[in-house]
Amino acid sequence: MRLRKVFLALAAATGLAAASLSISTAAVPPPQTGTLGGYDITGTYVSGLSSGGFLANQLHVAYSGVFQGAGIFSAGAYDCAQNNLNTALYACMDTFQPRRTPAELEQLTRTRAAAGSVDPPQNLSGDPVWLFHGTSDQTVDRAVNDDLATYYRDFGARVAYNNTSAAGHAWVSPIGPNSCGSTSSPYVNNCGAADPVKEMLTHLFGQVSPAASALSGKLVQFDQSRYAPGGNAAAISMGGEGFAYVPKACETGPCKLMVTLHGCYQYYGLVGNALMDKGYLNEYADTNNMIVLYPQATTMIGNPRGCWDWWGYQSVQYALKTGPQMAAVVNMVKAMSGDTPPPTTTTTPVPQCITASNYAHTTAGRAYVTLGQTYALGSNQALGLWNTFTTSTIRQTSPNYWVKC
Template sequence: MRLRNVFLALAAATGLAAASLTISLAAVPAPQPGTLDRYDITGTYVSGLSSGGFMANQLHVAYSGVFQGAGIFSAGAYDCAQNSVATALNACMDTFTPRKTPAELEQLTRTRASAGTVDPVQNLSGDPVWLFHGNADQTVDRAVNDDLATYYRDFGARVVYNNNSAAGHAWVSPIGPNSCGSTASPYVNNCGTADPVREMLGHLVGSVAAPATSLTGKLVQFDQGRYAPGGNAAAISMGREGFAYVPRACESGPCKLMVTLHGCYQYFGLVGNALMDKGYLNEYADTNGMIVLYPQATTMTGNPRGCWDWWGYQSAQYPLKSGPQMTAVVAMVKALTSGQTTTPPTTTTTTTTTPPSSCVTASNYAHTTAGRAHANAGQTYALGSGQALGLWNTFVTSTIRQTSPGYWVKC
């Protein structure tokens, strides 16, 4: 299914040769409750698929002083959506309408860096970036993924772009349960001898040892609310639990950290441990000294498919350092790298400059593009309250007001 249909449903993300592979069938261990403890982390990277790919790019750009590289399956350039679900749908997945060019998004990034809302763009120069787009992927158009490659190259990143696979819209792993060209739950595909995970890790961290055939580490299940602004993960469309795979070797020695972000429909509450079990990261983590952090998004009003926020469904600050989901994930990283476990302060969410008591009359289309409402199956609903506003088009108007950040009601 094209992610375009997802949005219509909700509102409506130098390779290494793999000529021969030893395929591990090791199952991820059962999760055990715990906390994110401090480890000796020597480098931090981020990866993701689809909405998780867009989020991985946002994290890498906004916190380029924290992340040293990124691996991204099927996503577009930084802030392509411009806080608009319509733009996300029609320009940043499909390409029915114009989108910002890479050059325009690069200038936007420089402007934000000058204002301090994202880290200096100079940090991106020389960073390893690995990108993937399958030829059977009809969810995010190839041209959008090409923009991401251009964006990174223009900032001087060392980009490797795998765009010759027959894969559908999915994370691709030698032990994936789905066929290569599939786009279906749990969105982990098997393309035979191809091992994009090895390619990605090889580019990001250097040569990698063969994957483990049995896992020695532990899967820690932790409370994400501890890291969410205000201590409330659900309020920012993140799940109660997150997970971290910690190899035994990392308990006593230096290790790298990989943050891996799932796509829409792929969060733990829907597909269970599918990505953690079949994504093939833990097997490489075990033999290459790497902890894998698996934060979890979940559903909320405006996000019934559990996507990461890359178009502003939860906060207009979504691509900035102050973005609520961004600060939560970085707080998890800081817990693992420095032992800092304090909950970040509540982030002020601003979706419009309209005073809370003011009523705004506009077309339902304008309400959605301004972040005051969202569309679902052709109907419009006020952001936060979910009150029905009528058909999603430029002809039907409604009047709403904001009673608290991100919460709109009818006047």
């Protein structure tokens, strides 16, 4: 399935496969309401699938002084989408349109670093990066994932790239409920004896102990608005609740922190705890002194699939340190280390002007079309012909209300 189908329709369900009998399943415990208290964090890493993989890369690049490595299932290079939905759909997942080369995106990164909007890319040199792309994955084109490998290697990262698995577009785990080649909810696949999670963690950490067969820790459910810029998680397409799995040993001793970001259609409000329960991270967390932080996206206008913002549906600053979702996740990371999160406030951010084709505005939910003409949502201001060639610049002044800039 190509990305345009993923964005425009739910993937058809495919057959399920039972988890390997040699793997012990350890169900994630029921969530306990709490806060992200301070822990002795010795290193911070990020991982993710699809839109979560794109955001994992954005976080690693923009905050390379915070994150020391990344594990990414099926995503492309930093800011491939260039704040354009069409580019995201047809160049950065499908490859029907030309996309920025890794060299061009590397130069973009250097330029932004010089302006202070992302951390210096020299920080990426020597960082462990683990990448995965399945041969049955028709959602993200292999060439796009290859660009991500090139991008990281050119900055000196230590890249390991698994591109031989028969997996579909999914997180792959020995206890995943779906068959290996599936691309269907909840997007956690089982490829038999393969254990990409162990492979990823081994590359990131150097070595790992075997996964636990029973979990000792707790699953903390916390209010994400506490960490969101503006104090409103829903306003930046993040769910009300986030989660953190904390092994018992991490309550009193040093631990690593792994931030794990779900893909589209995989957020808690849709699939529940599927990734937390079947992703096989908690089992390794228990035996390897690792806390797993599970931030949650949700839906909003322009983001009906609950994706993370990697093409600019919520903010034109999405790939910068000032990107609202990225800032929220980093606030969570800081809180885990004992830093006090910024006080919540209801201050409304200054509206950002968004320039895009009229077609892109309508598909993102910023405008609508009538008789071939495009109109701004809410204000009904005329924007011109509805096509991919006519562009207009608009901004949101209140929920579901857009005006010309």
